[in-house]
Amino acid sequence: MQTTSQIKLCLAETRDAEDVARLVAASFAQYTPLIGKPPAPVLYDYAALVATGRVWLAVAGEELRGMIYSYAQEDGAVMLDVLAVSEAARGQGLAKRLVGQVENGARAEGARLVRVYTNAVMAGPQVLYPRLGYKETHRGESDGYMRIHYEKRL
Template sequence: MIRLAEPEDVPTIETLVCEAFALYLPRMDRPPGPMLDDYAAHVAAGRASVLTRHGRIAGVLILAPEDDHLLLDTVAVSPRFQGKGIGRALVAHAETEARRLGLPEVRLYTNEVMTENLPLYRHLGFVETHRAAENGYRRVFMTKRL
């Protein structure tokens, strides 16, 4: 089940994101951007959704609608639930939300050192548009037309 996150979910979201992105810490000179986000603000703005399994939050999705696309800002899956289709379900939910909002594409970015993400996003139909440094991170930008 995917639902909008609620204020009481924030501590669990913060822990889940830190656990999900911890494997990248040795590859980077600073924590990944999602580890530094203000999830209380995302929840308050209605941008955060959670996917639950067996009553536990298994994944987190942060979406930011723009004029001409939906930005999939963060997707994070608890290490305990990785490899079970949670990430794919969250990305599919982002696509559904973009369609509901009448937006023609979903965009995302990932850090260059998060190499495992690139084949997954390509498999899900995203194409790389460019690479650039942004906020001190080397990012790979991708899009998927709906």
């Protein structure tokens, strides 16, 4: 078993887009029956997201273990949009490390706030984000999904 210190973080490259899409689909597959349709991140165009230069990967050797995607918002905040960790890497602190990467990048960009939302049926993120200092701001439907919104001041 790899420890998170043996997993390197790097920016995704064009050639990584298909692997990222597969990781996201596998990571979110458990939620499709609960939601009644694929979670929104499964439907994203990962080639386009990778091209933004804002997709970070967690790699152990040649194996993709996790990914995170964020983007700058018009008000100066950063939105953490997708976080996925492989089944093999869960419970090792990798999600925390990936979120930290986004937070450090947000600080470097001058952002003072990171936002994130999760589907209301996803129990794991509802534990993770508050543990990392994110405060729930509201709940509601958007884009056909029931979501819980969080933010963290940096």
